[in-house]
Amino acid sequence: MQRFINNPDDLVDETVAGFVKAHRDLVHLDPANPRVVVSNAAPQPGRVGIVTGGGSGHEPAFIGYAGRNMVDAVAVGELFSSPTAKSFADAIRAADGGAGVAVLYGNYAGDNMNVKMAARMVAKDGIEVATVVANDDVCSAPAAERAKRRGVAGEIFMWKIGGAKAAQGAPLSEVQAAAQKAIDACRSVGVGLGPCTLPGVGHPNFQIEPGTMEVGIGHHGEPGTRVEALKTASEVADDMLRIVMEDHALPPGSEVAVLVSGLGATPVNELYVLYDRIEAGLTAKGMTVHKALVGNYFTSLEMVGATLTVMALDGELKALLDLETASPAL
Amino acid sequence: MQRFINNPDDLVDETVAGFVKAHRDLVHLDPANPRVVVSNAAPQPGRVGIVTGGGSGHEPAFIGYAGRNMVDAVAVGELFSSPTAKSFADAIRAADGGAGVAVLYGNYAGDNMNVKMAARMVAKDGIEVATVVANDDVCSAPAAERAKRRGVAGEIFMWKIGGAKAAQGAPLSEVQAAAQKAIDACRSVGVGLGPCTLPGVGHPNFQIEPGTMEVGIGHHGEPGTRVEALKTASEVADDMLRIVMEDHALPPGSEVAVLVSGLGATPVNELYVLYDRIEAGLTAKGMTVHKALVGNYFTSLEMVGATLTVMALDGELKALLDLETASPAL
Structure with missing residues (x-):
């Protein structure tokens, strides 16, 4: 295997560590959770927060899309594995500016389960969560069963649109609707x-x-x-x-x-x-x-x-x- | 060979064609020479023009660095081969805003020869040319023979510095000096x-x-x-x-x-x-x-x-x- 790696178990931590160092003008690690990358512009008080997350190995996705007018916090999973529910919940907390948080993620079983659990966890903190599940991968299911399709690179457009709508000060329902419209398109x-x-x-x-x-x-x-x-x-x-x-x-x-x-x-x-x-x-x-x-x-x-x-x-x-x-x- | 190619002879033309389409907000093809990519901000009247060029296959180098406050025109060579002297000359002409042109390129025999020829060609048009030759690759020759070293990724910093100095309105000698200082560093x-x-x-x-x-x-x-x-x-x-x-x-x-x-x-x-x-x-x-x-x-x-x-x-x-x-x- 002709690769630049140390202990494979450390690959994700080392990736994230290098990433937040290289881009410290834009992002930082959540002090409470080293598997959450937070935009330096987050949280935006009074504005809807944007969260995503997913398995590692897709860089620059997902962490590379944390930033101003984009994603506020990203939950980081192991290679090709969903982030934990706790990481999604911590990302939601880090993104929360008091106006609710839209979690915009891809349609994979682990992510679906962990985002749902995370939403329940942060409900106790009084944070309202809306979700949009990306399902843009045409070949993963027939058109009549779009809800079964996987989310792939269209997520980038979903994040961009959702982040922009939140930046404009739209309420959670409108941010969710815009992100949904983006991925539907x-x-x-x-x-x-x-x-x-x-x-x-x-x-x-x-x-x-x-x-x-x-x-x-x-x-x-x-x-x-x-x-x-x-x-x-x-x-x-x-x-x-x-x-x-x-x-x-x-x-x-x-x-x-x-x-x-x-x-x-x-x-x-x-x-x-x-x-x-x-x-x-x-x-x-x-x-x-x-x-x-x-x-x-x-x-x-x-x-x-x-x-x-x-x-x-x-x-x-x-x-x-x-x-x-x-x-x-x- | 598991690659996305058509006729290998067309690869560079197709690359450049796709590139100028994808980035038409920033760059365009020189109407006089399809192997020259020009920044939409070029030429800058009264300011020093910045030119580079090199073999293809290094994308996003060299064409990706054409833009505002960066490189004004890029001469495009075949895969891993120097652009022609004519392409360097046409790039110089496209970048010329009347205050001279700095050609900032890498230390390879073909590029050295073709840039020299290009400078002679445009001298007839009254365009003053200054050059800086990147030689940042430590392992390609001993420190005492730095002039023999190849230019590699340090060229990106050289272009950035030269482009910024030109954008500030500095005269050709100062743009050349800043780019030289950058690659020396x-x-x-x-x-x-x-x-x-x-x-x-x-x-x-x-x-x-x-x-x-x-x-x-x-x-x-x-x-x-x-x-x-x-x-x-x-x-x-x-x-x-x-x-x-x-x-x-x-x-x-x-x-x-x-x-x-x-x-x-x-x-x-x-x-x-x-x-x-x-x-x-x-x-x-x-x-x-x-x-x-x-x-x-x-x-x-x-x-x-x-x-x-x-x-x-x-x-x-x-x-x-x-x-x-x-x-x-x-």
Whole structure:
């Protein structure tokens, strides 16, 4: 395993320690819980707090999105594992400015359970909690069962919109509604070209044979909808766009935001090759890209592959997306 | 080769095309030369222009540093190959605001030759050119022969400082002096854990055996000073810091800027593990980190590994480093 690691058991703590040192102008550790990263702008008195959290190994997600006008506090889990209920609860407490807290997270069993428990824990402190569960991964369940879909890179747009709405002073119900609207407007798909290895395990937890690719793969190597021969970048980009847009069914003239994220070990230039083709495909459909993000925004250790997220925009989402923000990753 | 590519011959053009689409708020292609990326803020009438350029495959370098108060125009080469003299000349023309142009680039034979030729070409247009050649890679030559050293990730600090000085309206000689001071204050080292493959070649152009690492490796796989057994992240971080600081010989109390860049396929969390240990080492030496950058800032396709750059700061460099900027990568 050609990796920069010490004891695998220390990897998450060391990651978080380095992260809060490198970005001390924006974030700090919760003094009460070393698995909670808090924005230096939090809590915002009288404003809704924004919390997220998830397993580690997806850096810069989730911790990189703590910051001003973004996420107020992030609960940090072990590699590819949900944060504890206590960490979610401590994150909620750290984000609480007295106007309630919106917890915006991804649809995974552990996270669902622990966020629910956390909400009960902080209810005793009088903190009102609203939740939005991201489920933007098209290939993880049919459209008719969207509630079963996993949350993936669309979460970044959900956090951005929720954080912006909270920054504008909206009440909890409106922040929740805006974040829900954001994730409802997102569709994502992942394509995997190479697996990843949890350092404590020491070998890949799934395989992708050379010469093949897995379409619809999840952020932890969850099986995709099909394994097929590796295609050209343009063909892959076309496939990704088709999968996302068939689920979206947007009218021509729509404005969208696009995120192409590497999964950790994909050369940055290839993400731009994909983006070039994706934007061309959107333009051909009569769509306009209002904002594009291309880079390693939501990774899976050293997985080779990429995700595409397309968010449909209206006037409100555009304005919230454009609101100035400052976080380590955005 | 598990990669997102079409015809390898088209990779650079497609990368640049996707890049200028994704970041059209900040950059555009030179209408006269598709291998020149120009900041939307360029040229700045009456101000010194900043140009850089280099081979592709290092994204977000070099194109990602075009932007406001940064680089005005970037000449784009083939993968791991210098841009042509014509592209450097066109970049100089695009950056020229009438007060001369500083070309801030890395010490490679092709770049040296082509920048010299470009300077002669634009002299006919009456454009004054000053150059600064980055040579921050400690392991590429002894300290007594610094002029032989390669330029690596320290170039990012050189561009930032030069761009800030130009933005303040300084004359060409002062912009050149500030950029020279910045790169003189930088020391870098790279450690490679896995090789990279030029898509047109189809196999790695060098090997790193599993269980080993190459200390002092260059951005194109240039051999390091030694191959040794792969150590723990802390040991690697200590080695990198020792190599850089022995060459630096800074007094306790010094303030520094630190850049830990992945080489393309290193998980982002491991870069923070390295940074955690590096900052601890600097603190133990009585140094203060004024600014830290951790991420994929200067890559080598899908090479596994990382670089460390430490820049010594004084009041002038700190102020220039802190000047607000907007580019796709910084």
